[in-house]
Amino acid sequence: xxxxxxxxxxxxxxxxxxxxxxxxLSAYRLSIAxxxxxxxxxxxVSKANSGVIHGGFHHSPDLLKSRLEIQGNLMYDKxxxxxxxxxxxxxxxxxxxxxxxxxxxxxxxxRGLANGAIGIELCNGDRxxxxxxxxxxxxxxxxxxxxxxxVEPYRLxxxxxxxxxxxxxxxHTNFNVTRVDKSGKSGSGDREYVLHSSDGQSIRGxxxxxxxxxxxxxxxxxxxxxxxxxxxxxxxxxxxxxxxSAHTSRVIFPVPNPVSKGMLVIPTVEGTTMIGxxxxxxxxxxxxxxxxENFEKVFYSARRLIPAVSERDIIxxxxxxxxxxxxxxxxxxxxxxxxxxIQVAGIxxxxxxxxxxxxxxxxxxxxxxxLSLTEDPDYQGEIPAVPRFRSxxxxxxxxxVETDPxxxxxxxxxxxxxxxxxxxxxxxxxTSLDGIKFYTRAGMGRCQGGFCSYKILQILRRETGLPWExxxxxxxxxxxxRERISPAxxx
Amino acid sequence: xxxxxxxxxxxxxxxxxxxAAAEMSRxxxxxxxxEREESLGGILNQCIHNGFGLHQYNEELTGxxxxxxxxxxxxxxxxxVFTGMTVTQMEQEEGTHLLYGFxxxxxxxRFRCRAIVLAMGCRERNRGNIGTPGTRPSGxxxxxxxxxxxxxxxxxPGRECVIVGxxxxxxxxxxxxxxxxxxxxxxxxxxxxxxxxTRNIVxxxxxxxxxxxxxxxxxxxxxxxxxxxVDVAPVGKAGGEAxxxxxxxxxxxxxxVGLVPExxxxxxxxxxxxxxxxxxxxxxxxxxxxxxIFACGNVLHVHDLxxxxxxxxxxxxxxxxxxxxGVSIGEQIRVRTGRNVKYVxxxxxxxxxxxxxxxxxxxxxxxxxLSVRLGGSEVLSRKLPYVQPSEMISFxxxxxxxxxSRLASGEEETDLEVSLEIPKKEGT
Numbered sequence: 016x017x018x019x020x021x022x023x024x025x026x027x028x029x030x031x032x033x034x035x036x037x038x039x040l041s042a043y044r045l046s047i048a049x050x051x052x053x054x055x056x057x058x059x060v061s062k063a064n065s066g067v068i069h070g071g072f073h074h075s076p077d078l079l080k081s082r083l084e085i086q087g088n089l090m091y092d093k094x095x096x097x098x099x100x101x102x103x104x105x106x107x108x109x110x111x112x113x114x115x116x117x118x119x120x121x122x123x124x125x126r127g128l129a130n131g132a133i134g135i136e137l138c139n140g141d142r143x144x145x146x147x148x149x150x151x152x153x154x155x156x157x158x159x160x161x162x163x164x165x166v167e168p169y170r171l172x173x174x175x176x177x178x179x180x181x182x183x184x185x186x187h188t189n190f191n192v193t194r195v196d197k198s199g200k201s202g203s204g205d206r207e208y209v210l211h212s213s214d215g216q217s218i219r220g221x222x223x224x225x226x227x228x229x230x231x232x233x234x235x236x237x238x239x240x241x242x243x244x245x246x247x248x249x250x251x252x253x254x255x256x257x258x259x260s261a262h263t264s265r266v267i268f269p270v271p272n273p274v275s276k277g278m279l280v281i282p283t284v285e286g287t288t289m290i291g292x293x294x295x296x297x298x299x300x301x302x303x304x305x306x307x308e309n310f311e312k313v314f315y316s317a318r319r320l321i322p323a324v325s326e327r328d329i330i331x332x333x334x335x336x337x338x339x340x341x342x343x344x345x346x347x348x349x350x351x352x353x354x355x356x357i358q359v360a361g362i363x364x365x366x367x368x369x370x371x372x373x374x375x376x377x378x379x380x381x382x383x384x385x386l387s388l389t390e391d392p393d394y395q396g397e398i399p400a401v402p403r404f405r406s407x408x409x410x411x412x413x414x415x416v417e418t419d420p421x422x423x424x425x426x427x428x429x430x431x432x433x434x435x436x437x438x439x440x441x442x443x444x445x446t447s448l449d450g451i452k453f454y455t456r457a458g459m460g461r462c463q464g465g466f467c468s469y470k471i472l473q474i475l476r477r478e479t480g481l482p483w484e485x486x487x488x489x490x491x492x493x494x495x496x497r498e499r500i501s502p503a504x505x506x
Numbered sequence: 507x508x509x510x511x512x513x514x515x516x517x518x519x520x521x522x523x524x525x526a527a528a529e530m531s532r533x534x535x536x537x538x539x540x541e542r543e544e545s546l547g548g549i550l551n552q553c554i555h556n557g558f559g560l561h562q563y564n565e566e567l568t569g570x571x572x573x574x575x576x577x578x579x580x581x582x583x584x585x586x587v588f589t590g591m592t593v594t595q596m597e598q599e600e601g602t603h604l605l606y607g608f609x610x611x612x613x614x615x616r617f618r619c620r621a622i623v624l625a626m627g628c629r630e631r632n633r634g635n636i637g638t639p640g641t642r643p644s645g646x647x648x649x650x651x652x653x654x655x656x657x658x659x660x661x662x663p664g665r666e667c668v669i670v671g672x673x674x675x676x677x678x679x680x681x682x683x684x685x686x687x688x689x690x691x692x693x694x695x696x697x698x699x700x701x702x703x704t705r706n707i708v709x710x711x712x713x714x715x716x717x718x719x720x721x722x723x724x725x726x727x728x729x730x731x732x733x734x735x736v737d738v739a740p741v742g743k744a745g746g747e748a749x750x751x752x753x754x755x756x757x758x759x760x761x762x763v764g765l766v767p768e769x770x771x772x773x774x775x776x777x778x779x780x781x782x783x784x785x786x787x788x789x790x791x792x793x794x795x796x797x798x799i800f801a802c803g804n805v806l807h808v809h810d811l812x813x814x815x816x817x818x819x820x821x822x823x824x825x826x827x828x829x830x831x832g833v834s835i836g837e838q839i840r841v842r843t844g845r846n847v848k849y850v851x852x853x854x855x856x857x858x859x860x861x862x863x864x865x866x867x868x869x870x871x872x873x874x875x876l877s878v879r880l881g882g883s884e885v886l887s888r889k890l891p892y893v894q895p896s897e898m899i900s901f902x903x904x905x906x907x908x909x910x911s912r913l914a915s916g917e918e919e920t921d922l923e924v925s926l927e928i929p930k931k932e933g934t
Contacts, residue, residue, distance in 0.1 A: 254634075258773065301730055304641045331634035333642060409595070409606060409614075413507045416613040423608040425592035428542065429770070434610070448644075461770075463632045465648045469655060483661055488644035493731035495644055496661040497757075500686050 022048045025210060025220030027192055027234055029056035031168065031370040032359050033226030034175035039374035041182035042394040048218055049176065049184050052191035054490025055450040057172035060228045063335025065252065065281055065292055066168045067266055069365040070107045070160025072127030072135060073276055080345045081130050084365040086372035088162055094371055098174035099400040100167060101284035107163030108147055109268045110154045110320055116270040120158050127160065134161045149263050149321050163266060165284050168367055169453040177443060178398045189490065190216060195237045206354065222355040222381060229300045229338045231360035240353035243346065243360065247300050247336040250292025251309050256461055257286040259328035267320045276364065278316040280324065285456060290317035290324060303334045330461050337363035347376055349384050357381065401439045405431035427467040429460025437471060441478045449489040507614045512538045513830055514621040515605055517593050520548020521812045522803025522819040523625030524576040529823030531583035535830060538586040538617065540593055540607050547573030548627055549650065550812065552657045555678055561813035572812060588612065596622065596775040603798055621826045624772055624786065624801040625819065628765040628808050636763050640727030649675040649762040653682065662686050664758025668736055669693045670724050674702040676762025681710035691754050692717045694724055694738055699870055701896050733759055765808045775799065782849040783807040790838050790856035791825030800826050807851050807864065810898050821862065844925025848895065855922050861903045863924065867893040871928035876901065881920035893926060
């Protein structure tokens with residue numbers, strides 16, 4: 016137990032909220048641990064969502080999440096300059112098809128003004144079609160939020176964590192907190208938490224941030240803090256080929272209904288098109304299965320907005336879960352039952368947009384709770400950029416190969432990913448096939464890894480020394496190959 | 507950046523690319539082959555079973571043996587080969603073509619040439635293309651990827667295996683998986699007939715008592731981390747055991763659900779693609795819509811046998827030489843698909859040369875009649891004992907025949923129409 020590492024702050028959950036908090040706190044003289052139960056960061060809620068940076072008009076001004084959405088949105092430009100994740104402020108359109116829908120658009124507009132959304136605009140049909148020529152000709156008007164945009168969510172989280180680690184945060188992956196003890200005399204201010212993982216690791220911390228996403232309710236329980244229940248709500252999305260003619264220049268929303276923002280057409284930063292998500296309550300926090308029933312629904316809805324949407328362009332589909340709370344708002348507060356325990360729960364949409372502001376808010380809560388914050392003079396906001404072969408000009412590609420020949424070895428032909436990028440991913444700790452895929456896009460294109468998987472496996476083996484059968488898709492029991500062929504069986 | 511100049515650059519060093527390159531070099535052109543893998547031979551290298559070369563060499567070769575023949579054919583010729591090199595871009599400049607290749611060894615290389623032969627082959631359709639619902643665990647492989655892992659890397663993908671699709675690669679892999687000690691629990695085919703050739707059904711499934719479920723599909727995939735099983739149901743019936751649906755526990759799922767020509771860079775270069783084949787639209791000399799860019803092999807349309815791909819590639823190489831030496835192709839007649847025909851390649855008939863056409867049927871049936879008509883009169887009619895979409899049909903048409911009948915018809919503007927008449931249609 017004496018060897019157990021002692022931290023000022025332990026953040027549970029390396030999704031976008033936990034990663035943003037850890038990175039924000041790493042600017043101060045604090046020892047910080049970031050715990051993640053999966054093999055890699057961003058492998059929960061943050062991995063599978065729409066990647067939309069919202070425009071500040073969907074939610075009522077009296078909700079905490081509206082405030083954080085607006086603030087977070089404004090923080091993205093600086094964040095992107097420092098962390099180099101794919102982000103584009105392409106603007107959001109809400110398309111209305113009737114005068115009834117136009118009335119709701121008017122409400123959204125008023126709400127946006129009340130929230131302080133910058134530059135939002137009520138549009139007639141002509142203006143809408145000028146802003147997005149691929150819109151259904153029946154669209155009679157709508158809303159334009161130029162401040163809205165798109166981001167690659169996992170790349171954002173990877174960058175936040177990389178920055179945190181660069182500034183001294185200890186990342187512990189495969190650390191699933193299953194038991195918590197309190198050490199020291201009860202009632203004394205020196206009491207600390209001892210966090211135990213399912214596989215027998217332990218760490219100690221004074222402050223704990225509960226950013227456990229779908230499992231924030233369980234974690235709160237382990238610390239004897241507030242009781243609440245996270246309700247998973249499933250969203251299925253379909254990804255279309257980068258050649259798809261449905262690729263729009265802005266994010267297209269339908270007019271929302273009371274429970275959901277509806278199904279969207281999203282031009283991803285990387286050039287593919289995403290349509291969805293559905294919104295379906297489920298009881299199972301691990302239920303990431305897609306269904307055939309939702310296919311029709313999603314395509315009908317998307318085609319109504321953008322008639323060029325075609326099922327022929329589907330590359331893949333996936334599902335994600337939103338960690339929602341009963342009242343629909345974020346729950347970010349100092350626990351009234353457990354000392355130095357901060358709840359960051361119920362972070363569903365617009366959580367991605369709000370994340371940088373959530374980090375700021377949490378920092379302030381901790382300060383109010385008595386944590387002394389001294390700025391670290393060595394803090395570096397910027398991380399080194401890893402140039403991507405596919406986004407370079409021919410001239411840049413030429414220069415890159417001159418400096419590092421590994422840029423000349425194109426492993427993923429669909430997304431033009433070079434060996435240099437795969438090596439960069441592995442050296443940053445992304446050692447599963449999915450981790451490499453999300454960092455580099457190798458395997459995300461139209462062949463879905465049919466050609467590059469074995470090449471990635473070879474480089475993973477070379478860089479990590481792992482044997483074939485220890486390499487996984489995403490940790491745990493997700494092995495790729497069973498064993499070497501035994502000679503006795505090959506006859 | 508380095509520079510290189512050739513009469514022709516072939517993209518892809520598989521059977522087609524090598525055959526085209528050999529033909530062009532033999533006729534005196536300076537030729538380069540650019541291959542993205544470390545060795546030449548393409549997909550043949552992992553096809554260690556036999557059955558290749560019956561038409562080309564009158565012998566039954568394994569894939570690597572066939573590949574070796576293609577490679578050694580270059581020995582006496584002066585073809586320049588770049589392996590480990592990926593072409594990322596093609597552009598045109600003042601009547602010549604520029605091509606950018608990248609490799610670890612050569613860095614960036616800019617090729618200037620007068621002709622390009624596209625021979626990139628095809629890729630496998632995957633789960634996204636067939637839209638199978640369920641979870642997204644590990645253990646789902648395209649049959650070709652599994653074949654690579656087994657035959658080249660010597661690994662066992664899993665022990666309890668289900669195969670989706672009865673294409674030839676799937677069937678070959680059913681046998682291969684059995685040989686490495688796995689249990690193959692079934693091959694699931696959505697069509698009422700197998701997609702692969704009969705020989706493979708017998709030798710790869712029946713000989714090993716592997717069940718083939720025709721008119722069935724995998725309706726759901728289970729497993730959180732590794733695949734744990736699949737639901738299988740008869741086509742057109744909703745789930746539930748009453749309808750004949752059942753569950754197969756497994757740790758591996760192989761997909762053999764079709765091949766698609768790989769035309770990413772062709773499309774970027776402005777080459778027009780055919781909606782049915784997925785390959786470029788070509789004229790009688792295999793030239794695409796971009797002058798000087800030719801295509802052959804599986805990048806043009808997916809072949810059943812490598813022998814046919816090689817043969818097509820040689821004729822493509824011959825045409826490139828004509829093009830390079832300024833020989834005019836002369837008049838061409840448009841080729842149209844008639845009844846029951848999915849596609850015909852190439853899409854033009856040369857009035858002055860010899861023509862060989864490949865086509866695929868849209869239907870299955872016995873006693874089919876292939877009928878080729880020009881301007882209302884039949885120029886070719888042939889009985890085919892049995893047709894099915896998975897078996898390619900070919901026919902030759904000499905120019906004289908076409909011309910004489912055309913003259914007879916007395917019409918100037920007319921198309922060549924290729925159709926299949928099927929008296930006893932079994933299905934569509």
